[in-house]
Amino acid sequence: MSGKSKKRGGLRFWLALWAAKLSVPALKLTGHAATNFPGKVAMKLCPGFLSYMAHPETVIAVTGTNGKTTVANLLLDTLEASGKRVCGNRESSNMYSGVTSALLSSVSVFNKCRVDAEVIEVDEHATRLILPDMDPDLLIVTNLFRDSLMRNAHAEFVASRLDKNIPKGLRLLLNADDLISSGLAPENPRAYFGIEKLDTDVTECVNRINDVRVCPKCAGRMEFEYRRYHHIGRAKCVDCGFASPDYDYSAKVDKSTGTMTIRDASGAGTYRLLSDAIYDMYNLVSVVGALRQLGMSHEDIGAALSKVKIAGIRRDETTIGGVRVINQLAKDKNSIGCSRVFDYIHSQPGKKELLLMMNSLLDEGHWSENVCWYYDCDYEFLADPSVTHVVCAGPRYKDMKLRLLLAGVPEERISLERDELRASELLYMEPGTDVYLLYGTDTTDTMLQVREHLADLKK
Numbered sequence: 001m002s003g004k005s006k007k008r009g010g011l012r013f014w015l016a017l018w019a020a021k022l023s024v025p026a027l028k029l030t031g032h033a034a035t036n037f038p039g040k041v042a043m044k045l046c047p048g049f050l051s052y053m054a055h056p057e058t059v060i061a062v063t064g065t066n067g068k069t070t071v072a073n074l075l076l077d078t079l080e081a082s083g084k085r086v087c088g089n090r091e092s093s094n095m096y097s098g099v100t101s102a103l104l105s106s107v108s109v110f111n112k113c114r115v116d117a118e119v120i121e122v123d124e125h126a127t128r129l130i131l132p133d134m135d136p137d138l139l140i141v142t143n144l145f146r147d148s149l150m151r152n153a154h155a156e157f158v159a160s161r162l163d164k165n166i167p168k169g170l171r172l173l174l175n176a177d178d179l180i181s182s183g184l185a186p187e188n189p190r191a192y193f194g195i196e197k198l199d200t201d202v203t204e205c206v207n208r209i210n211d212v213r214v215c216p217k218c219a220g221r222m223e224f225e226y227r228r229y230h231h232i233g234r235a236k237c238v239d240c241g242f243a244s245p246d247y248d249y250s251a252k253v254d255k256s257t258g259t260m261t262i263r264d265a266s267g268a269g270t271y272r273l274l275s276d277a278i279y280d281m282y283n284l285v286s287v288v289g290a291l292r293q294l295g296m297s298h299e300d301i302g303a304a305l306s307k308v309k310i311a312g313i314r315r316d317e318t319t320i321g322g323v324r325v326i327n328q329l330a331k332d333k334n335s336i337g338c339s340r341v342f343d344y345i346h347s348q349p350g351k352k353e354l355l356l357m358m359n360s361l362l363d364e365g366h367w368s369e370n371v372c373w374y375y376d377c378d379y380e381f382l383a384d385p386s387v388t389h390v391v392c393a394g395p396r397y398k399d400m401k402l403r404l405l406l407a408g409v410p411e412e413r414i415s416l417e418r419d420e421l422r423a424s425e426l427l428y429m430e431p432g433t434d435v436y437l438l439y440g441t442d443t444t445d446t447m448l449q450v451r452e453h454l455a456d457l458k459k
């Protein structure tokens with residue numbers, strides 16, 4: 001297989017390719033992690049490097065505010081389980097240099113492509129450079145929400161930038177239940193996925209953030225047939241008739257069997273749910289929709305998915321001293337991601353106890369965002385009586401307590417300790433109450449240490 005490239009590379013490209021490839025073993029020999037550095041070398045020596053690089057027949061890009069890592073990794077795993085050789089940016093960043101670093105191993109030193117498919121996760125703002133250079137066959141947009149204020153912008157601004165950056169003719173797979181991203185690049189060919197009405201749906205927004213308060217076309221009043229959370233659901237403008245698009249991949253969830261049946265124009269397949277969280281249901285239907293777009297049958301997709309160990313789900317559980325301990329990523333600085341996790345925990349049966357340790361790298365030379373995102377996040381879910389105890393840890397532990405108090409969590413249910421390990425000792429760890437360790441993208445290692453510490457204490 002030789003692969004396709006957009007442009008023919010000159011001397012600069014060959015030098016960049018060899019230098020970047022050589023930097024990988026060089027970094028390893030000197031004990032450095034080869035994350036984005038090789039990509040930076042390639043970009044420096046040859047701007048537009050990805051457009052000269054050979055790519056396989058199948059290239060899928062995934063962007064959006066939430067779920068893009070899970071979707072991209074699941075696609076890689078499923079394609080691999082179906083016998084394809086794949087490459088993607090699992091380990092490196094979703095910016096140009098990270099994607100370049102990740103894809104270096106997919107070509108030989110003679111720029112011959114060695115894989116059957118590439119799946120890349122792309123930061124919404126990095127689409128501007130990556131999409132034209134990579135020329136993917138399919139772009140999946142999971143959703144668009146308000147995100148970290150320090151590193152991102154309002155969802156409508158992000159949508160307007162994506163509109164400008166999506167190359168003409170690029171096939172899109174969009175979320176019909178998201179009124180913001182479903183309207184992207186209206187001239188481009190597209191298919192829509194969505195989830196049919198659930199018994200937990202509402203019509204009024206109970207969340208602090210609602211990014212679609214009026215009709216995006218005429219600023220008229222929107223009426224929701226059903227609403228899942230924030231602006232996600234099916235709606236219609238009472239003034240101009242603007243409405244959510246119809247589903248091409250329509251998912252019907254059966255919680256009693258833990259399955260989802262996905263129907264499209266040429267068939268249907270029943271799939272085991274990744275988890276009972278709604279965001280994982282969206283992840284699953286977008287993955288199946290993308291594989292159907294590639295021409296895979298429901299049977300083949302189901303068979304491949306059944307072989308995949310779901311590592312994309314950022315949740316794991318164990319039992320310590322007879323207590324169920326669940327560690328769950330609650331993406332800090334992203335109020336919607338965190339709200340989804342709080343909502344999920346509050347809706348789980350039984351009593352729960354929480355250790356909050358998000359946004360914790362204030363002291364270690366890392367930046368720490370201001371805490372305004374706490375006030376966009378639905379801490380109110382934690383005021384539920386089933387949440388019996390919340391321990392706040394990390395440099396922002398006092399800010400976290402203030403937010404919990406404002407959300408209506410009684411003070412006697414809140415404990416404070418800046419040091420995460422000592423904070424874990426404050427957990428009651430009572431059998432029958434589930435313990436959730438909520439960590440952020442910067443505090444994965446801290447969470448692992450805390451879990452080990454809890455296990456040591458119970459020995």
Ligand SMILES: [Zn+2]
Nearest residue numbers: 215218237240
């Ligand atoms: Zn309207």
